[in-house]
Amino acid sequence: MSEVYAARRTRLREYCNAGGSAAALVSRPANVRYLAGAAPHGAVLLLGKTEDILVCGPSADRPSQERPDEALRVQTLPGAAGGDPAVAAADLAQGQGADSLAVEEHHLTVARHRALGSVAPRLRLAGLGGAVEQLRVVKDEEEISCMRIGAEIADQALGELLESILVGRTERHLALELERRLVDHGADGPAFPTSVATGPNAGRPGHRPTDRRVEEGDFLSVCLGATYRGYRCEIGRTFVIGTAPADWQIELYDLVFAAQRAGRESLVPGAACRDVDRAARQVLDSAGYTEGLTALTGHGVGLEIDEDPQLSPAAMGKLDACVPVTVEPGVHLPGRGGVRIDDTLVVRPEADGGPELLTITTKELLAL
Amino acid sequence: MSEVYAARRTRLREYCNAGGSAAALVSRPANVRYLAGAAPHGAVLLLGKTEDILVCGPSADRPSQERPDEALRVQTLPGAAGGDPAVAAADLAQGQGADSLAVEEHHLTVARHRALGSVAPRLRLAGLGGAVEQLRVVKDEEEISCMRIGAEIADQALGELLESILVGRTERHLALELERRLVDHGADGPAFPTSVATGPNAGRPGHRPTDRRVEEGDFLSVCLGATYRGYRCEIGRTFVIGTAPADWQIELYDLVFAAQRAGRESLVPGAACRDVDRAARQVLDSAGYTEGLTALTGHGVGLEIDEDPQLSPAAMGKLDACVPVTVEPGVHLPGRGGVRIDDTLVVRPEADGGPELLTITTKELLAL
Structure with missing residues (x-):
């Protein structure tokens, strides 16, 4: 199955690169599931400039029949800190040297979007639109x-x-x-x-x-x-x-x-x-x-x-x-x-x- | 029960007015339910400058045990048009002569927020924060x-x-x-x-x-x-x-x-x-x-x-x-x-x- 998810991520990456973004942040759960094989509660997928990472919250419970794609790095936020996986992912994207991050504006709230901007000020936040939804059709x-x-x-x-x-x-x-x-x-x-x-x-x-x-x-x-x-x-x-x-x-x-x-x-x-x-x-x-x-x-x-x-x-x-x-x-x-x-x-x-x-x-x- | 909901809306209105907004748009379902007595699917509550309105989508189904506060005007969007009740409410707020609308930035997506701004360009969109959540504690x-x-x-x-x-x-x-x-x-x-x-x-x-x-x-x-x-x-x-x-x-x-x-x-x-x-x-x-x-x-x-x-x-x-x-x-x-x-x-x-x-x-x- 791993090749299926990798191929889906490749298609999305090509779409993003064509739009001028080296990185994308996927937060809508069904979209995360589609690209990563599993969508633990609150998890987001960073399609990074150098590496793709599934960023999970501390209580990242998932249905037992779901397994994240093994080719994917999984990073779990520490328990006590709380914290928003989307914000952590933006930080990681900036750390990888991306200058632009395409995000799901139809899923991220105004408040979360602002938090992304604060943690990664060198990152230009662009819109991913419904790109993953279109792949899923x-x-x-x-x-x-x-x-x-x-x-x-x-x-x-x-x-x-x-x-x-x-x-x-x-x-x-x-x-x-x-x-x-x-x-x-x-x-x-x-x-x-x-x-x-x-x-x-x-x-x-x-x-x-x-x-x-x-x-x-x-x-x-x-x-x-x-x-x-x-x-x-x-x-x-x-x-x-x-x-x-x-x-x-x-x-x-x-x-x-x-x-x-x-x-x-x-x-x-x-x-x-x-x-x-x-x-x-x-x-x-x-x-x-x-x-x-x-x-x-x-x-x-x-x-x-x-x-x-x-x-x-x-x-x-x-x-x-x-x-x-x-x-x-x-x-x-x-x-x-x-x-x-x-x-x-x-x-x-x-x-x-x-x-x-x-x-x-x-x-x-x-x-x- | 109607007085209870009216009293809650009054408290929120006072909070908004103190923050400089004549009107507020409540979109988070539990907050709508708290202030309006019912939260039909997709409905939003406009705390307007001149009148409060519960704006419902065309398929505004609700649990049978919920009844909207009878003191509240209910406006249902026409079926075929589709349309977002939040956008319709922003339009109504502007029509009532409000110059500022406090919205739930932790609930509205970036895309919906932008749509509100487009339909009501004379309205300054402010943040309501977690004001209703605080009332609910x-x-x-x-x-x-x-x-x-x-x-x-x-x-x-x-x-x-x-x-x-x-x-x-x-x-x-x-x-x-x-x-x-x-x-x-x-x-x-x-x-x-x-x-x-x-x-x-x-x-x-x-x-x-x-x-x-x-x-x-x-x-x-x-x-x-x-x-x-x-x-x-x-x-x-x-x-x-x-x-x-x-x-x-x-x-x-x-x-x-x-x-x-x-x-x-x-x-x-x-x-x-x-x-x-x-x-x-x-x-x-x-x-x-x-x-x-x-x-x-x-x-x-x-x-x-x-x-x-x-x-x-x-x-x-x-x-x-x-x-x-x-x-x-x-x-x-x-x-x-x-x-x-x-x-x-x-x-x-x-x-x-x-x-x-x-x-x-x-x-x-x-x-x-």
Whole structure:
């Protein structure tokens, strides 16, 4: 694995050098993880002029399955001193003779940035922008295979829930049970707080579980994901509780399903992100659901649950092969509930069979 | 409740006005929650020259038990536009005729700060420092009562775990079971990721649960907490698995217990934070455990799990009455394990009975 991290750091170094910085300071945890193999709590990565160093705080605890790249020097700040690894890294960069340090201005706070400037006054602080985030967009097959396993785990957890009795149980208990099942099946943990929404809550994006109990006739929408070796995935499904869905439920479900399918089918290398969004959105739009739609119909996913690219009306850029994204349109009718259908897929060329669906739980409307 | 939030905002306004700023922008979520009664995802609070406004993003989901102060105007940004509530708030501040806006430089990133400056060029951006964090240090009885309930919930969850069979179960499963029990007993959720550490892991501060199984003869250390109405608490205990602890286990336990008691007993209004730290630390120091001690032996707790004050050798400042803190010394022997004992207490004058212990689970060394 070490060559993978070294190659990623080389790409970033080339980018920085082209921008006139001999050194870069990476502080955003997912970016540190991507370049160093592990992101102990609070650690930063110095891409130095003469040497790369992972600078860790005194209580640099990390998930047990993460190991820093062995080719990397690891420096741990002494316990009693406290101190900010980013500040220590700036000092090291200056000591290596760099005159400019590119930093993540979208992650460093104003106060930390100022502390960097104070400790290393001879260093010009430049902006690294979202360079590491951009490197992270296209995944290698090793990364995708972690996401595939995570998706299998989420599918399993969801499948088991559907076999249990649901009526009378609260949203919060169902969410906790799903999270326990994720871990039972080998996940590092949930990829994000599991959302279970019943009745009038169903279909609300990002709904946080409440003490409402599942009732006959409810829509039930569930959104969950597993983290596996740091990589995340996301699946959302909506069900009906009881023997048979009502007509309005079938209609709404079919509509959201059609929108989600349109989004999925437009996932081809070279497609504009906004066109994927439009494909899904216009199905809902043309049925009169223009209000209350979410700003995104999908987004990239990987070491974080919400990455570039964004699938939205204002999104710039095109999709590449090997970019995992979610497609997750939905409709929520205030007071009545709604439907959300969410998959994680990997963009693949048509010659390779088109988009690879990672989350394979059925999207038929099940009555439970 | 509305008067409470209004009074808090008034105190902050007076502080800002004294510093020469007519307006303040509060962006750190726990600070928004403290002043506005709720912190919907991404929301910021403008303490304006003419009016206070809670500015929310389009997907401003919030825990169902939080309600924004009704005396506060709430402005929600339109969905499709996306946009940063902090930037919108700066625009509103300038529109109200403020010439200076105090912002949380320890929370705003460099990039967001720059965006604020661009949208409101006539506004001088000043620093609010940790003013809200300082207001939050001393709790009112309403806040303490939420913490007391949270501590009861954590005690219950821990007590139930101790009655179950532990040998053979993994750290991760025990941690998940504790978190489920917290929610069963009415917590909003865990106050922080539950730590369960067995055998050689026991006593490691901030240990993340692994797949290691509990074995006879292990030390087992557990650290958990409940969030109740937004307020957090923390309890840590160490047990021995099997019929009787070994001599070295009893010795180490007694030592850490003595250190923790010394820390607790020094919690009086007016005590210097560093003296509380020293009281606990010197018990371990004088027994020869100088290496590997954590930077803190305790910290404030409230809307966040780790607040001011810090109990550390370099800490400035004194304790006031009605300040909840943890006291949590520990020793970890690499390869063998260790002991950590952690309580949440409220500083009270001696006339009121001295420090109020919120987490009441026994600190006898139990063999389970």
